[in-house]
Amino acid sequence: MSEFHQLKVLEVIKETEDSTSISFKVPQELYETFNYKPGQYLTLRFTINTEDVRRSYSLCSSPVIGEPLCIGVKRVKDGLVSNHINNNIKVGDLVEVMKPDGRFFADVKKENYKTYYLFSAGSGITPILSILKTVLFTEEHSYVHMIYGNRSEDSIMFKNTLDKLQENYKERFILEYTLSRPKSSWSDLWKTSKEQTYRKGRVDTAAINWFLEEYPPYAQNAEYYICGPGTMIENTTKALKSIDVPDERIFIESFGGSNLKDTTEAFENAQLIAKLDGETINTIIPKGKTVLRTLIDAGKEPPYSCEAGVCSTCRCKIKSGKVHMKINLALTDQEVEQGYILSCQSIPLSNQVEVVYT
Amino acid sequence: MMHELPVSAYTSQEWFDLEQKHIFSKTWQFAGLVEDVANPGDYVSVQAGLNNIFIVKGRDHRLRAFHNMCRHRGTQLLRAVGKAQKAITCPYHDWTYNLEGKLVSIPKKEEEFPDLCDKELHDCGLNLHEASVDIFKGMLFVHPEKNAPNIMEFFGEVAPYLGPHIPEELIEYKEKKQAPFYTKEINANWKIIVENYIDQYHLAHLHEGTLNMYDHAKAEFGWAGSHYHFYEPLVPAYLADIKNASPYPLMDKMPDDKMGAYVPWLFPNIGITESESAWNTFHAIPLAPDRTLVVIRSKTMNVSEWEYTKQYTKSMASSVWKTMGNKGKYEGEASDPMASGDFMLEDVYACEQQQKSLSSPLFSVGAQAKKGEFAVSKFQSVVKEWIENHQD
Numbered sequence: 001m002s003e004f005h006q007l008k009v010l011e012v013i014k015e016t017e018d019s020t021s022i023s024f025k026v027p028q029e030l031y032e033t034f035n036y037k038p039g040q041y042l043t044l045r046f047t048i049n050t051e052d053v054r055r056s057y058s059l060c061s062s063p064v065i066g067e068p069l070c071i072g073v074k075r076v077k078d079g080l081v082s083n084h085i086n087n088n089i090k091v092g093d094l095v096e097v098m099k100p101d102g103r104f105f106a107d108v109k110k111e112n113y114k115t116y117y118l119f120s121a122g123s124g125i126t127p128i129l130s131i132l133k134t135v136l137f138t139e140e141h142s143y144v145h146m147i148y149g150n151r152s153e154d155s156i157m158f159k160n161t162l163d164k165l166q167e168n169y170k171e172r173f174i175l176e177y178t179l180s181r182p183k184s185s186w187s188d189l190w191k192t193s194k195e196q197t198y199r200k201g202r203v204d205t206a207a208i209n210w211f212l213e214e215y216p217p218y219a220q221n222a223e224y225y226i227c228g229p230g231t232m233i234e235n236t237t238k239a240l241k242s243i244d245v246p247d248e249r250i251f252i253e254s255f256g257g258s259n260l261k262d263t264t265e266a267f268e269n270a271q272l273i274a275k276l277d278g279e280t281i282n283t284i285i286p287k288g289k290t291v292l293r294t295l296i297d298a299g300k301e302p303p304y305s306c307e308a309g310v311c312s313t314c315r316c317k318i319k320s321g322k323v324h325m326k327i328n329l330a331l332t333d334q335e336v337e338q339g340y341i342l343s344c345q346s347i348p349l350s351n352q353v354e355v356v357y358t
Numbered sequence: 359m360m361h362e363l364p365v366s367a368y369t370s371q372e373w374f375d376l377e378q379k380h381i382f383s384k385t386w387q388f389a390g391l392v393e394d395v396a397n398p399g400d401y402v403s404v405q406a407g408l409n410n411i412f413i414v415k416g417r418d419h420r421l422r423a424f425h426n427m428c429r430h431r432g433t434q435l436l437r438a439v440g441k442a443q444k445a446i447t448c449p450y451h452d453w454t455y456n457l458e459g460k461l462v463s464i465p466k467k468e469e470e471f472p473d474l475c476d477k478e479l480h481d482c483g484l485n486l487h488e489a490s491v492d493i494f495k496g497m498l499f500v501h502p503e504k505n506a507p508n509i510m511e512f513f514g515e516v517a518p519y520l521g522p523h524i525p526e527e528l529i530e531y532k533e534k535k536q537a538p539f540y541t542k543e544i545n546a547n548w549k550i551i552v553e554n555y556i557d558q559y560h561l562a563h564l565h566e567g568t569l570n571m572y573d574h575a576k577a578e579f580g581w582a583g584s585h586y587h588f589y590e591p592l593v594p595a596y597l598a599d600i601k602n603a604s605p606y607p608l609m610d611k612m613p614d615d616k617m618g619a620y621v622p623w624l625f626p627n628i629g630i631t632e633s634e635s636a637w638n639t640f641h642a643i644p645l646a647p648d649r650t651l652v653v654i655r656s657k658t659m660n661v662s663e664w665e666y667t668k669q670y671t672k673s674m675a676s677s678v679w680k681t682m683g684n685k686g687k688y689e690g691e692a693s694d695p696m697a698s699g700d701f702m703l704e705d706v707y708a709c710e711q712q713q714k715s716l717s718s719p720l721f722s723v724g725a726q727a728k729k730g731e732f733a734v735s736k737f738q739s740v741v742k743e744w745i746e747n748h749q750d
Contacts, residue, residue: 111510111511113492213419220491243417
């Protein structure tokens with residue numbers, strides 16, 4: 001499951017002041033392995049200052065137009081890996097990459113007739129761009145209505161690609177940019193109306209209500225894809241639900257960054273019984289450790305990739321006891337009800353916890 | 359036999375019932391124009407074969423469709439058109455549903471229905487039956503199944519043959535408020551009316567003085583999916599003076615080199631007439647084996663009243679109409695459809711005259727025009743297929 005492959009960097013493009021896109025060459029024998037659905041991500045592994053670190057980055061390339069696998073990486077303030085990638089990665093480097101995964105994807109089919117609403121902010125554009133390209137290219141009848149939030153014009157990632165797509169698919173693709181802090185300058189006074197205009201503001205309730213009213217769906221089978229930082233996801237989801245968009249039509253990929261402080265205390269030194277790869281592991285969860293970390297520290301190999309509560313690779317089922325998930329951006333309410341947990345986010349709340357990886 | 363179908367398909371109640379069940383209750387059915395449900399809360403209900411279905415626009419501006427039937431005793435919930443605020447309440451016992459079709463309230467539930475279900479009301483299996491709704495070329499269509507086959511699979515093949523018109527940008531032309539442009543109960547089976555609509559052969563004959571502004575000899579027509587497509591250009595004399603002669607302001611989307619009329623028929627019962635100056639839907643609703651209601655809605659350019667007046671004045675003055683478009687086939691009283699100079703009256707007359715003969719023991723179709731009437735037998739074979747494929 002968590003097998004890494006060495007992929008060679010094919011191209012490195014500086015997208016904006018603080019972001020880079022990296023393309024990888026996939027050798028022919030790995031084509032099958034690296035096949036992906038638009039919206040999925042790659043997990044990269046680096047050793048930085050002797051520490052083994054993994055991060056997941058959404059693919060911004062499309063699997064249907066013969067382009068190499070590509071991820072977009074935006075610098076995170078003090079971010080270990082994102083800055084490493086932006087500073088050091090160059091063409092020809094070998095990077096350890098796990099096969100594509102993730103449950104955030106669009107099931108694109110030629111015969112579909114849908115309206116795709118795509119909401120993204122910042123680097124949340126990456127999986128959205130993959131879905132966008134794949135839908136426009138594959139589903140000749142479907143429509144895409146997209147709103148993309150950024151701080152300012154300079155920070156819009158993949159702007160050329162987006163503008164070109166809009167030009168080529170005018171009849172089926174609506175794109176609105178919204179900027180939270182647009183740069184204004186004296187030269188604005190001489191702007192002609194022909195120049196591109198931007199909506200002002202964030203991707204928030206007001207923006208979403210305006211957007212849906214301005215661009216109602218034509219094909220009535222509408223789906224809503226959201227990707228961006230935590231607050232943007234929360235706001236967008238809340239706004240959609242408040243106007244009765246059904247849950248089953250909303251798809252979310254969070255890029256973390258939730259500001260809520262979690263103060264739940266773990267049960268100290270709880271006993272962990274885990275069934276993994278046919279083995280029953282019996283150990284103690286040290287203070288401050290998650291179920292997943294406890295297993296890794298014990299030298300075991302539980303499946304995981306993002307370690308941020310987003311991807312659900314580390315999903316397991318709880319048989320007895322109680323845990324608390326610090327962040328759950330992957331499991332549905334129904335799955336939680338059925339006893340599924342994200343082991344990378346789970347801390348024990350009872351003296352004993354029994355889990356099964358399947 | 360007609361061609362593919364027995365004569366009884368045009369006269370018997372048995373066939374009428376089969377069609378209602380296997381064609382009109384299993385296909386995408388025309389339900390109006392997109393602007394009929396313009397705002398959140400707006401709804402329309404339509405009879406689609408055996409099902410009465412309503413469409414409502416949600417606050418997210420997406421349309422939903424449900425069977426218009428209370429889950430309690432089956433009472434029809436909504437009347438033709440209107441605006442619902444946040445809920446739909448059955449007039450009979452006030453059972454109430456939200457705009458998602460979920461049951462949200464039953465009066466005196468605890469006393470009267472103690473054993474109904476111990477879950478939340480919307481989990482009691484008594485939500486409204488869902489149906490499907492979608493938009494094609496500015497028209498609303500409903501399908502009685504919740505997971506209907508997608509509408510572009512049904513219409514996709516014919517789409518490239520339709521006119522360049524964008525009906526959403528046009529405005530509806532009505533002589534009276536709240537009434538469609540034209541409604542008429544015709545004493546003929548619905549298929550007789552369809553066959554007349556898709557018969558290219560008759561244009562130069564039945565309508566020799568009424569549709570002679572179109573160049574029938576240059577008509578291009580054929581079949582795509584389950585549907586008929588047709589295009590014919592204007593005759594040179596009309597084209598030469600089109601800017602003056604057109605009765606209404608010209609369609610802005612109509613390219614000069616393709617000026618003409620697109621007249622497709624979408625299976626089973628909706629035609630469109632897309633011309634140089636108007637865009638009409640032609641809905642044939644079967645009422646009985648020998649009776650059909652035809653409802654035409656008409657849209658024209660969204661320009662000022664003044665533009666219409668100017669165009670009308672120019673059109674009246676154009677010499678084109680001295681020789682075209684309004685001369686009856688026969689001389690006579692204007693009350694005689696064949697002398698009326700009105701092509702609709704001519705078609706209605708022809709259809710009703712044909713229907714009359716169907717009960718004659720000697721009736722038969724003598725021959726079929728190879729090109730001009732090819733679509734008639736094609737249409738019949740599609741009808742036959744639907745009936746045969748769906749019969750248990």
